[in-house]
Amino acid sequence: QQPVQSPQAVILREGEDAVINCSSSKALYSVHWYRQKHGEAPVFLMILLKGGEQKGHEKISASFNEKKQQSSLYLTASQLSYSGTYFCGTDWAGSYQLTFGKGTKLSVIP
Amino acid sequence: NAGVTQTPKFRVLKTGQSMTLLCAQDMNHEYMYWYRQDPGMGLRLIHYSVGEGTTAKGEVPDGYNVSRLKKQNFLLGLESAAPSQTSVYFCASSYVRGQGHEQYFGPGTRLTVT
Numbered sequence: 001q002q003p004v005q006s007p008q009a010v011i012l013r014e015g016e017d018a019v020i021n022c023s024s025s026k027a028l029y030s031v032h033w034y035r036q037k038h039g040e041a042p043v044f045l046m047i048l049l050k051g052g053e054q055k056g057h058e059k060i061s062a063s064f065n066e067k068k069q070q071s072s073l074y075l076t077a078s079q080l081s082y083s084g085t086y087f088c089g090t091d092w093a094g095s096y097q098l099t100f101g102k103g104t105k106l107s108v109i110p
Numbered sequence: 111n112a113g114v115t116q117t118p119k120f121r122v123l124k125t126g127q128s129m130t131l132l133c134a135q136d137m138n139h140e141y142m143y144w145y146r147q148d149p150g151m152g153l154r155l156i157h158y159s160v161g162e163g164t165t166a167k168g169e170v171p172d173g174y175n176v177s178r179l180k181k182q183n184f185l186l187g188l189e190s191a192a193p194s195q196t197s198v199y200f201c202a203s204s205y206v207r208g209q210g211h212e213q214y215f216g217p218g219t220r221l222t223v224t
Contacts, residue, residue: 041215100153
């Protein structure tokens with residue numbers, strides 16, 4: 001079952017913050033976050049494992065709420081380079097297969 | 111290191127034609143995957159492999175076949191192409207170590223079936 005991402009799209013001005021959510025109806029083993037720029041391949045950002053550990057990557061961080069089966073990606077002080085589509089990928093059984101959400105398109109404008 | 115490479119980058123097929131997409135990785139990764147990406151649908155897993163000589167079906171396997179004869183290569187075949195298979199195809203690989211298994215993606219193949 002495909003995880004649900006929200007919002008579907010968001011427009012930010014440089015320096016603003018954003019939160020992207022990823023929800024699953026099934027118990028999760030791990031959640032991956034990827035960013036894809038137009039016409040390019042998805043690029044790995046971070047992985048969240050069971051236990052609610054928060055990970056960070058520059059000014060991008062994420063959390064994993066095991067009780068809610070939800071992960072959130074936090075982008076702070078956004079830069080133009082953050083523009084792209086963000087995908088979460090969920091792994092339910094530790095099988096290393098990922099099911100991706102439909103993506104959240106983030107546009108950062110000057 | 112080249113990472114993950116895909117051949118070809120673009121292809122146009124007529125309905126009923128066949129073709130093979132090649133994915134190669136030089137990172138000694140055990141796991142390899144084929145995805146298709148359609149507008150508004152995200153990435154959907156077609157087939158995957160957990161090691162040389164093994165393959166398994168993903169979410170949308172119908173109309174595709176795969177083979178992994180060598181650890182570094184993963185082939186995706188379309189025996190009789192259909193317009194519904196028009197898509198961007200991405201290959202990915204991962205090295206399962208500890209609790210990390212991030213996937214590294216190739217640049218993609220844009221396939222159009224007319």
